[in-house]
Amino acid sequence: METPEVSLNEFEKIRREKLENLRESGHDPFNVTKYEVTNNSQNIIDNFEQYEGKEVSIAGRIMTKRDMGKASFIHVQDTTGQIQSYVRKDELTEEIFAEFKKYDIGDIVGIKGIVFKTQKGEVSIRANQVLLLSKSLKILPEKYHGLKDTEVRYRQRYLDLIVNPEVKDTFLKRSLIIREMRRYLDDLGFIEVETPILHSIAGGAAARPFITHHNTLDMDMYLRIAPELKLKRLIVGGFDKVYEIGRVFRNEGMSIRHNPEFTMIELYQAYADYEDMMDITEGIIKYVTKKVLGKGIVEYNDVEINIEKPFERISMIDLVKKYAGVDFKQIETLEEATRLAKEHHLEVQKHHKKGDILNLFFEKYAEDKLIQPTFVIDYPVEISPLSKRKKDEPDYTERFELFIVGREHANAFSELNDPIDQRERFKRQEELRKAGDDEACEIDEDFLTALEYGLPPTGGMGLGIDRLVMLLTNAASIRDVLFFPTMKSVQE
Numbered sequence: 001m002e003t004p005e006v007s008l009n010e011f012e013k014i015r016r017e018k019l020e021n022l023r024e025s026g027h028d029p030f031n032v033t034k035y036e037v038t039n040n041s042q043n044i045i046d047n048f049e050q051y052e053g054k055e056v057s058i059a060g061r062i063m064t065k066r067d068m069g070k071a072s073f074i075h076v077q078d079t080t081g082q083i084q085s086y087v088r089k090d091e092l093t094e095e096i097f098a099e100f101k102k103y104d105i106g107d108i109v110g111i112k113g114i115v116f117k118t119q120k121g122e123v124s125i126r127a128n129q130v131l132l133l134s135k136s137l138k139i140l141p142e143k144y145h146g147l148k149d150t151e152v153r154y155r156q157r158y159l160d161l162i163v164n165p166e167v168k169d170t171f172l173k174r175s176l177i178i179r180e181m182r183r184y185l186d187d188l189g190f191i192e193v194e195t196p197i198l199h200s201i202a203g204g205a206a207a208r209p210f211i212t213h214h215n216t217l218d219m220d221m222y223l224r225i226a227p228e229l230k231l232k233r234l235i236v237g238g239f240d241k242v243y244e245i246g247r248v249f250r251n252e253g254m255s256i257r258h259n260p261e262f263t264m265i266e267l268y269q270a271y272a273d274y275e276d277m278m279d280i281t282e283g284i285i286k287y288v289t290k291k292v293l294g295k296g297i298v299e300y301n302d303v304e305i306n307i308e309k310p311f312e313r314i315s316m317i318d319l320v321k322k323y324a325g326v327d328f329k330q331i332e333t334l335e336e337a338t339r340l341a342k343e344h345h346l347e348v349q350k351h352h353k354k355g356d357i358l359n360l361f362f363e364k365y366a367e368d369k370l371i372q373p374t375f376v377i378d379y380p381v382e383i384s385p386l387s388k389r390k391k392d393e394p395d396y397t398e399r400f401e402l403f404i405v406g407r408e409h410a411n412a413f414s415e416l417n418d419p420i421d422q423r424e425r426f427k428r429q430e431e432l433r434k435a436g437d438d439e440a441c442e443i444d445e446d447f448l449t450a451l452e453y454g455l456p457p458t459g460g461m462g463l464g465i466d467r468l469v470m471l472l473t474n475a476a477s478i479r480d481v482l483f484f485p486t487m488k489s490v491q492e
Contacts, residue, residue: 011139018102019135027099029132035059035110041076041083044115045123051115056125058083059110059133061162062103063140072101073124076111081165084124085111091128099132106136154479155487167480170473173292174481177469178245180291181265184284190241190267195230197223197247203441204228204386207250210260223249226462228386229447231268232415235458236450243267245465256477257407260486263465268415272459273388274398277412278375281402281461282311285373285409285468292472300405300474303371311373311402316362319376324365328358351435355380355395370403379413385425385441387413402463404471412461419451 022028039056060078070089075082089097091113103109112129141163153160153167160167182192200219202209204226214221227244234242245265252258269276289307290296296308321327324344331337337357341348346360358380370376379399381389387397399413416422426448432440469481479485 040080042080057112087127108134240270266462268460270456273414277459277461313375315378319366320361353382355382368406410463415458417455
């Protein structure tokens, strides 16, 4: 005889009825305010010899339940993993055991008991006390199929974390990456600082900002696109080594590499240049990779990335010559650069200069070829409004970007500290804004004033933490390494 199907709503109705019965009997789980936890599942399993025969107390979510009449086996999942508990009727009062029999998968429980091994060799806890700490009124996804729908996983990350243990591991690694990054810089004498997220001027990077409004001041403000200009003011003020880890916001397209808000680290060091920044950037990535993975080889998308070897350093001009066959050292005029760009089907805008066109060639022909860690150096001045010019090649700057697996991971330069040159570059950015480029920087008069007081020779670097986490966890999308990625609203 077939068992009639019960709808999910009907199952949820049954769970709510169980909750009402508990409340009527004076055992409302939501009235429990505290439970003493002495151990976690992984620690008990890893150190069985130490805990065998001893009493422990754990708490977590029921993930499996196997009823055998006068006894039951359940697996309880806590923040470190799962452990089995053996619950026998003769170890509990009749009332408590009867109540336990009604517990559901997903319920959060406290278990106290003696550590032992079953005949099959599984480390378990023989319960002498069970307590319902929170009632789950929803049904968890079916055990063997899990939660596979990526849309649901991103929107309901809490559910994703419950049923997909590897997701939790990704975020534990993310936390470790940030912690070790701090340790590395602290050991170098850097200090961590905080600067405002609300800015009165959008600057510090080429990006479209989010605009908000401050009611009391009756003025528009911007969510920061970068902390750069604030941090450089601190160097002017006498702090020689500073860094900040925090959220930045860019009102741009979304993709597997881009989220409107993301986390980056920016650091600045007085009396240093972009070569020093290359050394620090390479050092951070090598150090963090070893701490997180225990080795210097990263396996990403079936490709081995060698972090141990010295990172290659090559100019943008040389890369374009290598992959596009175009030598910009031989191109003297904008007209010639424009003609070559059109021959290569590149879209040239009216405001583009020769350096902009060089960058178009780089993005089309070279960027995705940079799989192993590569510092692309000496960017054209047109796309580097905050970078110091090269002494022997004033059309280019002391700037680099780090590429791994064809993606930019870091951007750095010898900071422009000439207030006269900086004003001229801000003016060009202002002209671009007037021409319709809403990613161009505004003129920041206070920053120019700070430069006039004197910014020492300084190196600065910004590194995208989300992309580094993607690399070290073999994540295909930035959404996989953000707890709560930005999603389109679901219409009710």
